[in-house]
Amino acid sequence: MKLTTMTKGFSKFVLRTSVALPLVLAPAVSVTVLEAVGVSAPFAQADAAEETRKVPAMRENVFKKLGKVQEAADAENWPAALQALREMESGADKYNAYERAQMYYFYGFVYYSMERYKDAINAYKKVLAQGVENIPVGVELNTLKTIAQLYFVTEDWSNALNYLNQWFSRADTIGAADYALRGQVYYQAGQEGKALADINKAVSMYESEGKVPKENWYGLQRYFYFEKNDYKKVTDILEKLVKHYPKGEYYKQLSGMYGELKREKDQLHMMEAAYIAGALEKEKELLNMAYLFMGNEMPYKGAKVIKKGLDEKKIERTSKNLETLAQAYQMAQELQKAIPQLEGAAKLSDKGELYSRLAGIYLDLDKNEQAVTMAKRALNKGSLKRPDQLYIVLGMAQANLKQYDDALETLKKALKDERSKKFAEQWISYVENEKKREEQLAI
Known part of the structure; x- marks a missing residue:
């Protein structure tokens, strides 16, 4: 691995x-309260320190009409607010530029509240069309930013940048x-x-x-x-x-x-x-966590991650995953915990390689009968990388069990591979001597 x-x-x-x-930012617009002493409306957002322009005055009849729009807007009755604005607009030719700007600003807010963004953009543009000399500086800036934000909402990036950069070029803060x-x-x-x-x-x-x-x-x-x-x-x-x-x-x-x-x-x-x-919920993430522990010489922690993942069914009980768990236990010197996991992996595998590893582990633990059983299962499944090594393990286990004839037959098969020939010859000599010794003792 x-x-x-x-x-x-x-x-x-x-x-x-x-x-x-x-994040899409809401347009910088809001309806304010029309106070009894005069008009607030959206223009109240303007910074008083920026008011260096003398704008036309608002007349009482226009103020009252805007009050009707404000009343409907406060109740969030947008159709009524829109109707009131349309009634106002029918006489817009009699208004001064400041009054028309106020009306269109309200139009923009109502359209925005109704999510009619393109209509809102057109309304806010009409505010600017009344001439910047006729509206407060703060409202000009606020309108530019609002249009930019509305273009953002409608994903018109070019126009959003155009208006936003205009605002940047004019804003003091x-x-x-x-x-x-x-x-x-x-x-x-x-x-x-x-x-x-x-x-x-x-x-x-x-x-x-x-x-x-x-x-x-x-x-x-x-x-x-x-x-x-x-x-x-x-x-x-x-x-x-x-x-x-x-x-x-x-x-x-x-x-x-x-x-x-x-x-x-x-x-x-x-x-x-x-x-x-x-x-970490996905199998790959959990296995990655386990590999990190194993790679940093904390294999037991890695084993715990995999075991928990298997128990919670976040990690699939496949031959490969069980083999990894067994490897983690082996690295942690927990052979007794590794063996059942490796046996589970071997059963799920279509190759005999894991049974071959188990045979070697059992031989090391001096559990010769289990070593013989696992070695035979490995040979039955086949697809072994080094069958010669398995023959050596099996032959040694058989010899330890005093199954000398079986051991000699098995070890002779290992002679066919040059990589194991010398070791096999040594064990064959040892087994033959043990066999003779046993036979002599039996006389």
Whole structure:
């Protein structure tokens, strides 16, 4: 069994099949309360410090109509809100640009709430079409970002980037979440270099403030560096994921990365952590855990993993798996536990090789009758790699049982193979002498 190749390809499979997809962010829109003293509406999201534009005033009749829309929106009665907006729009030619912008902003929110995203995009574009000089700076920025996010929702990556980059070029304050959002859009657009730069920026901004970055930010980082074959970076990121977002999948992935970096002890410890966490459920994963223990001179732990997997029916009771369990017990010097497992494996095998091994084990334990039985079963099944060696074992067991004639007949068959000829001749001489001695004693 080649323990050095047991985890080959493991980390690649895990990482390529578990990349965290970007999270879709809800558009930055919300309906606010229309207060008795004036209009809040969506424009209340604007930062007062940014209000450097003098926008047209809102008249009382328009305010009342928006109040009707607000009332329906508060009740989440979207058809009623839409109807109220349509009634407003019928007289839109009498409104000033600011009033129309307010109306279309509400339109955008209602359409968004109804999941009519394309209509929402068109409505928000009409907000901008009223002229940026007629709307607050904060609302202009918020509308640009909202359109970008809606294009993200509809998987129009090109337009999402267009509007998001417009927002980046105008915004005074750009947060980590903004870089993360754009990084996700770049990722979806296939621009992985720019995506990585933005995700790295988002992560570094959070970490510099002593905050823990979002799990999916780390996930994208990990994916990009893995694609660049930068396993050291992938390992660093996975160590953070294990620390801040401990999950069995991350333990397994980190174990795989330690394997790629030839950090065998760390690989074993992290895989054991995954096992303890109950993250190893599949047969291959459990066997891989056992092989790691066996390869790191902890065969009894490996045997326990396989035995538990067999008992829980997570590992199939095949000849190969039982043989591996027997091998683990043998490596742990637990021959009494190894024998029944090897016998079970031998019964399931269509070859005599395992019975041949059992014959040798029984001979070493001075259980000659069992050695003879196993050797004969091996010969009956056939397909032996070294039948000459088995003849030697069988002949020795027969000799120990004082079955001298049978032993001589068996050992002579071993003479046919040059590799065993010398040893067979020595045993033949020994058996002949013992036979003569026994015969003389009987006189």
